[in-house]
Structures are given as structure tokens and as C-alpha cells.
Amino acid sequence: MNGKKLHRSYRNRLSNFNSWKAGNDIEKGLLFPQNMGPYLSIDETSLSLGELYTIITNKDARGKKGTVVAIVKGTQSDGIIPLLKRLPKRLRNEVKEVTMDLAGSMNLIVKHCFPYAKQVIDRFHVQQLGGEALQEIRIQHRWKAIEAENKALEKARKTQAEYHPKIYANGDTLKQLLARSRHLLYKAQVNWSQEQEKRASLLFELYPDLGQAYALAQKLSWIYNHSSSKSLALTRLAQWYDQVEKAGFKTFNTLSKTIQLHYERILNYFDNRSTNASAESFNAKIKAFRSQFRGVKDVPFFLFRLTKLFA
Template identity: 65%
Template sequence: MDTQAHSIHTISSFYGVKASRLRRYYRDKLSGFQHWKHRNDATAGLVFPENISGHLSIDETCLSHGELYTVVTNKCARGKKGTIVAILNGTKSDNIIPVLQKVPSRIRNKVREITLDLAGNMGLIAKKCFPNAVQVIDRFHVQQLATEALQEIRIKYRWLAIDDENLQIELAKKDKKPYNPEILENGDTVKQLLARSRYLLYKNENRWSNDQQQRAKLLFERYPDIEKAYRLSQELSWIFSTTTDKIYAFARLAKWNEKVEQSGFKAFNTVSRTVILHHKKILNYFDNRSTNASAESFNAKIKGFRSQFRGVGDINFFLFRLTKLFA
């Protein structure tokens, strides 16, 4: 009777029983939770060495009240039974490493590749616990940095537009005249243009709708810096999408870094320095085109599972249910 939270509500209403009472009965009598050996100490950390394969992912996730957990997953399980290798409280490498190192080295040494994000603690955990694994920094985390840099430039101009509009309103009030904002040919004001352009900047221009094409044209004509930043962001995405050879990728990233330096965008310079500092692990992506998408997908499953419970009241029971399904 491994029912979901919304099923509990359906069953309880059918039999005229309070959902909370039925949920407690399921937890205490039917689920097997009372006989689980980790019932009182699950939050200390759960490790399943039998789920270790040659390809792993490591990421962090939030289970309840902003508390972060480090999750190591088996990519070969594809989000099904056998996915969870470890789920450990916190993200501090000094606490995570000793727990994972309790797994015999002969098992840990069979890991050939591990995907992760740009966090230094995750890299250290991977290095110490899976020394034979090639570390691959997820391309989407790198691209996300470029997108955030682009949005930072858009937001800067939006604040300037808001300040300018406020000033014009004040001047109109002093002159006792009505304020009439500039209306662009697509019906947006300048402030609205900058606000409504947010989502089109995430997309490739080939996927823009007709309205987005018109909006982008007006945006880029008025703010050339935003267009230049958009081109830089899209070029980085293009490098990851079209390059198949590691050496060519290295050359293209080097050229992209030069363009960033010439652009003078402070936010993009930060992205460029990040690429330079982590270039070896980023370039490892081009060996097998491995990403951390499986870890992100599993995080989404955890969030969906958590929402079905309408939050996590009993963290040990939540981990019990999670490991029964995915470990």
C-alpha cells in the first residue's frame, strides 16, 4: 500500500476517515517504517553501495525548511529503483567525505565518470571519494551563468527606465500636466519592453514567436548592449551544442573568452573567469557529452514527492519512502 499523499485523501474521504489519521496509521502499521533500521537516524546519512555504477551524478537538494542534502545518484538507473547511491545531510565536504569513504575503495574505484555543478565542495567530494572518476562540470550550469549575466544587463536598463519614468511623472505633476509615456509600435512602453523581454532572451531566436521577434527588434535597436550580450550567451550555447571535438571546443571557448574581454561586460567577465578556472572539467563534457540532467531530474522528482506530502513533517519517514522507491 505505497500510496501517494493525494490518494490518502481520496481513500480517507471514501471511508469517512480523517486523512491525517489514515496517514498516521499507514506510517505506523502498514508501511514497514517501524521496522526500518534507519528509523531514528536516517537524517545522519543513507548510503547504498550496491547502487554504485560507472557513471554517477552529485548534486544538492532541499528536503524541508531550507535544509540542504547532498545526493549521489546512479545515472544508469534512469530515475528508477537503484537511483539513490547516497543521501546525506548537509553539503559540507568535511562531513560528507568520511561517510562515503566507509564504502570499500574497490567499489568506489569502479566509478569512471561523475557529473557535477561548479560548486567547489562537490568537486572535492568527487575527488576524495571517487578518485578514478573523470569529473564533468554540467554544461547547463555554465550556460546558466551566461544567461544570468545577460539578464543582469537587462535588469540594469529596466531600473534606469523605471527611474526615468518616475522622474517624468514628477515633472509632469509639477507642470500640472498629464503624464503620457512613450508607446512603442508594438504597444509596449519602454519599461514594459524591458520587463516583457525576459523570456525571449532565454530562447534561441529561431524559436521566437512573431510577437517576440518584434519585441526583440525594438529592444535591440534601443539597447545594443543587450543584443551584444544576447549574442555572447547564444554563442556559448552554440559551442556546447555543435562542437564534437574536445580540441575544437577548447579553441572556440578561448575565442569566446576573447570576445567577452572585448565586450567590457563585467558580469560576462565573471563567467569567462569561471570557464578559464574550470576549463578542464568543462571540456570533459565533450568526451561523452554527459550532463547533470539526471540529477536535476531526480531533484524535480523529490520536489514533486514533497509537494504531494504538502511539505515534510517527519523527515525520517520521508527518507524512508524516498529510499523505498528509488534506492
């Protein structure tokens, strides 16, 4: 049978999509109050053409049926809050904890819709910022290396001489060394391969500031992994702030200010060590489901199938 014909037959006859009661409210938002629980996650995902949807999930469902609490188009808090307030107030007031990323809109949504819930900023989003601050320094050095090589090539052409870039002990040129160091900078040193150890040794010898920035990023992860309480984590973060200030890296100073502005919600992690991993896992399932269709052209039908599986 023709694939398109089979799709139409399933959509219009076999799936009960046309009689789906929620179908008319897709643009407004899909709510499933029966899936509410005390521990929720809130995150955003893209379904098609960069259009973002805010999705609230129940952690206790573990990514199976009963996971989806709400799917709302957009990420603007002023449009999402009125929709979520349609959920029964009693159920919303029973929510104890909501994990999220650093987006300001998420803070407002949870504050207004789940007033008694503790807000927890996901640790991996904070650590990701640390990694990005480190990578920004590496990228700056890489652009300088590319520019220096371009100037050397241009000079060689003018003098009709051959240009041979310097090859380091591990076989990399300077430009290659900076490009190929990307992945090792995300890893802890104990997880480096022998080749990555050699590359890192060369990198930090040539660029001591990268070694210092790597230590700062790893120290942030260490605080999360080895702090048993809020008070201990707060003390260690204060020491980390001092180290960042002394280092003088612009990207890490920005990260430090971000953590200071959100430190209460960041430190809430140490109460139950809750993360937004369940929401990220659910997003991965959505992406896998979406890839089976090679993109989403019919958003209402996609949401219909998604809610049948997970709501």
C-alpha cells in the same frame, strides 16, 4: 477515515517504518552500496525549510529503483567525505565519471571519494550562468527605465501636467519592453514567435549592448552544440574569451574567468557529452513527491518512502 489518522496508521503500522534499520542513521547519512555504478551524478536538493541534502545517483538506473546511492544531510565536504568513504573502496574506485555543478564542495567530495572518476561540470549550469549574465544587463536597464519614469511622473505632478509614457510600435512602453523581454533572451532566435521577434528588434535597436550580450550568450550555447572534440571546443572558447574581453561587460567577464578556472572539468563534457540531467530529473521527482504532502514535516518518514521507491 480521518486523513491524519490514516497517515498515522500507515506510518506506524503498515509501512514498517518503525523497524527500518536505516532510520537511526538518517542524521548521519543513508548509503546504498548495492546501487553503485560507473557513472554517477551528484547534486543538492532541499527537502524542508531550506535544509539541503546532497544526493548521489546512479545514471544507469534512469530514475527508477536502484537510483539512489547516497543521501547525506548538508553540503559541506568535510562532513560528507567521511560518510561516503564508508562505501566499499573497491566500488568507489570503479566509478569512471561523475557529473556535477560548479560548486567547489562537489569537486572536493568527488576528488576524495571517487579518486579515479573523471569530473564533468554540467553544460546547462554553465549556459545558465551565461543567461544570468545577460539578464543582469537587462535588469540594470529596466531599473534605469523605472527611475526615469518616476522622475517624469514627479515632474508632471509638480507642473500639474499629464504624463503619458511613450508607446512603441509593438504596444509596449519602455518599462514593459524590458520586463517582457525576459523569456525571449533565454531562447535561440529560431525559436522566437513573431511577437518576440518584433520585441527583440525594438529592444536591440534601443539597447545595442543587449544585442551584443545576447550574441555572446548564444555563442556559448553554440560552442556546446557544434563542437565535436575537446580541442575544437577549447579553440572556440578562446575566441569567445576575446569577444567577451572586447565587449567589456562586467557580468560576462566574471563568467569568462569562472570558465577559465574550471575549463578542464568543463571540457570533459565533450568526451561522452554527459550532463547532470539525470540528477536534475531526480530532483524534479523529489519536488513532485514533496508537493503531494504540501511540504515535508516528517523528514525521516519522507526519506523512508523516498528510499523505498528509488533505492
